[in-house]
Amino acid sequence: MKEEWLLRTIPHEDVAIAVWVDEEGRVSFEKRDVLYPLYLLSFKEEKTAALREDLENVEGIYEVSIEEWLSPPWYERKVKLLKVTSKNLLFLQRLGKELENKGLAQPVNTQPGSLLLGLREHGLKACYWSSEKNNEITYHVPPLRVLQVVMRDRKLVFTLYELGSREAVSWEAGSYDYPVDYIDDSHVIIDYNNVIPTRLAGWRPVIRVNRNPVDNIYGLIELCRLSCMDLERVSRSSIGEILTTIEAFRAVEKKMLVPKARMGGDTWRDMDSLLFTDKGGLIGSPRPGLYLNVAQLDFSSLYPSIIATHNISPETLNKPECTNIHRPFGSPHVICLDKPGLVATVLRELVNRRESIKKLGDKTSSYREKAIKWILVASFGYLGYRNSRFGNIYAYETVTWVAREVLKRAITATEESGYRVIHFIVDSLFISKNNEKIEKEELSRLIEKLSIITGFKIKIENMYKWLIIPRTNHAYMERGATNRYYGLTLDGKLIVKGSICGWSEALLSDPDKEEELISFLSSHNHPRKLCEDILNNAVRLGLNIIYEE
Template identity: 45%
Template sequence: PYLIKRIIYRNKEYIDDFYRDTWYIPPWYRVHRDIWVLTPVDLETYYKMIKIFSGYHSIRLWNLFPSIKIHLLLDYNLSPFTLVDINNLEMLEDPLSIYYEYPSIRRIYIQLLDWYGDVYYPFKYPPKSFKVKFYKGPENFIEYYNSLGELIESINNFRPHVIEAGYTEVFKYLSKSIDLRNYIKIDYSRSVLKPSEFPGFIELSRLSRVGLDEVSRYSIGKILTTIESIEALKLKYLIPDVRVDIENFKDVDRLTKIDRGGYVYTPSPGLYWNVAQCDFTSLYPSIIARYNIGNESVNYIGCKRYIIAPESGHRICLDRRSIVSRAMELLVNRRILLKDLSRDRGDPILDARQRALKWILVASFGYLGYRNARFGKIEAYEAVTSYARDILLKAINIAEARGFRVVHALVDSIFVTREDASLSDYLLLCKEISEKTGFRMEIDFHYKWLYIPVNRSLKYVGSINRYFGVSYDNRLKVKGIELIRKDAPDIVKDFQMEVIDKLADAKDYSEFKFLTGESIKILDKYKSLIRNFRVDPTKLIVTKSIRKIRYGGVISKVIKALGTSKVNLVRYIMSVYGPIPVERWSERNVYDPEYYIKLIYASLESLPYSLFYKTSDFIKIFR
């Protein structure tokens, strides 16, 4: 205290106010300590005082996260995108309200284009045209411009609040001709949200008190930690700069037993009829909220009331709500309500808001075990997975007891079938599982037929993350196959889509077998198109993301041909002489038909031909 007083006295011109207060200290937040609370005179002084105090090893600084702007909003009980009485600086609505009015925001989404699509390296390969989507309230429209001058003029005339793009280079390119400091910029390459889900940013901004320009750049983990920090500040819990707890020692046997992740059932490959995919709604966050899991509640030795997590044996204290469980309860309940409202009203804004919360909740469990998470703990992570495995096994046992066959089960969902089952039977099953486990389960998709391909590594079992199927009203659901992969060229996607469209009409096994035979004509058609050079080059583009520092083969050749540094993504067409970046492709180049024939052939593994044909049959077809 003497040292702090001396520093304060020496720098009193920088400090508006200081006083002593009592706060709880991590990691358990059961012990409170007296701390000094300082209020600098301005923002510049705030950072200057941090630098001064950081020079003393005997002094520890707390609550530097979240940012000073968020602390200021909390002090005045304000939040972005809430109605405010400007005269009194008072909010006229609760930032946690579900039923708020969506603000009227003018937005534009800009794309730099060439014949091959988006231009990712505009300084090296300037765009030929510009595509702009204008958003004004519920209305939107698209305009094309042939010059940068026309684009700038349209921006000045429309006067948007927000300028959006799919990647950073768009803003760098525009900044040479227009001052972008007056606009909020959203780069969707840094976000899990899509342009159609923009209202999700408003939702996250209100909950986290983070401005729109920052919340769009924040990682999901940082947004989650900010929401958790707000809960901690309400309880006068000191927020550390870094994680303060240490993982307990475990021998190999115990580590193998408890560090197992979610439950995964290895399916048998094949075709299944009348299958319901039943999903738990936000299972992992719901477990955290229900069982009070958090860094300060798991394995606290001074606990009076506790429960023991199944299998892992971790003791979870119930004496006091954990910070993480409080935040999860808020987010889970909010998402469920928004999801139900969006389903009932068909409102895209409500749907975008619940999807934004879904991403936060999806990340919450993994972030609990992240080594740098301020409110994380590996034992808490293990407790969640042990409960999740136990709950999914209970769901499987309930389904089997009711005469259903479990086709597949994955982390928080089960795929069940019964020959005579109707949609009502599946709904009743979900209701029973919800009641007996205490966690909400719903039908995510009712398949007329579901196909699970063979695992590429272990040929005698089914693929865990690759499957597709069609509903009774001919809606398609696809997971993991080339049709939805970003690195597959459109020629392969078009082929798979045409085959699946053909099979979608099948009403039973014999009809499915007949249509599979008929679809071989589609294979012949694509083989003919490719070999006769009748495929548009845009259908042949292969896209690869560059995530590793070292790379070789095709990728290194493409990067060298691009002639630019800091490459995050490459697109190429395979010519008869090797890969050529799309930026350097011209009409005189000729693509390699056998390369694309091989890609089509490889994609057959994901389709149901192996049910009725041998590999040797297709080798003959491709000759």
């Protein structure tokens, strides 16, 4: 049987058009019958059966069934839902609105939505091979031909290349001259300036680099496989939307009812209670200056790991009836361990997947794990976001509480082991040993000790030959900036944090200029101009600036 990779599926009236790419890059189209589901909760549960009988006689509906789902906020009580299926997606959307307007039933579990649910149920998962059942750690991608479009000096610059190949064809066109032949020869279009009309793209997914911080196609393919969105949709979705879609799929699998409006919001609390519980991460107030032989230790995905390890999820926090109560590090909120939490389960799988991908060690896997890292970064913020479908302020507060206590224990243990903690930022420690060189062997012993004490993995993020913590911009305060530092690693890389630089790497190519580089960074007092000034003085400072290919 011929292996084919699903590029995307396009709904068209009562059929779906699947766009396949084979191992040789050939494109084929297949018409598929897809039944899209719509889940409805009757406003009066006792009338669910009667509503089912009425809907069974409506033209356009394929099947209506009654299912038992778990009801929020604690997902202990079961309620009856109607599952309505149809081949026509637009018909289902109109039906849901009409029933809600008439006060008969409301659509629930509207994310991930009827389209993605229907396609997934019929095995039409974008960015999967036809024979794939599960999202494996290792997979390959067909030889996709990518057309990249950028507007420069009022001219369109086109670049056509094949994934996995270093060869590319580039050319300039007029302001809005479109080379139709090259568009026809591509599988995917990356449009940086939103200039390619949909009519010219046709069936090809158009990746528009705006909302999604992941702009590498291998990273987008990873997100595509996780969320079942195609490349076009995933590129136009925020990281929060992608995370919510993954969580929403898991809710459907577990038959957990998710209403349109978020439930279980914050309750009234006095100021003392808020000040006690609602704090951010732990951040130090360092002394400004130059430090020699500094090691930076980072907790690996600390916030997502806390959520996964301690079963933190909206339905597990402060649950009234719970037999197995957990209060990590004396948290003001209690966690129920009777059942695995939805958010905790999803993040545990993502953390494990990222760690497995990182072990592959190739360039492609680097893009993939960074895409997952963006989801993990967003996961904590979305716990406290008031519009998040799976958010809860108490869960958010519990995570920050645990993170602060974890970092406090790590700082104490580090100092008891004979090291000096120069600075700490949320999940990072900067340590030295009287400016002496720290051997990796002794650092490994410290990391093992800290991991045991805190219960979370720690890694060496960087080993600095020297590290500069600049003064804060407030003239009346004699302390170092909490979120800015510059350092030279042992392998000659210049690390600049707290300023946005457009390059991927800055390497010290002339060791004789090192003193001048230290003097330049120590005296520079305009963070927003720092990267530009480094670039303009790169030769004088002995730096080789490298940009991402």
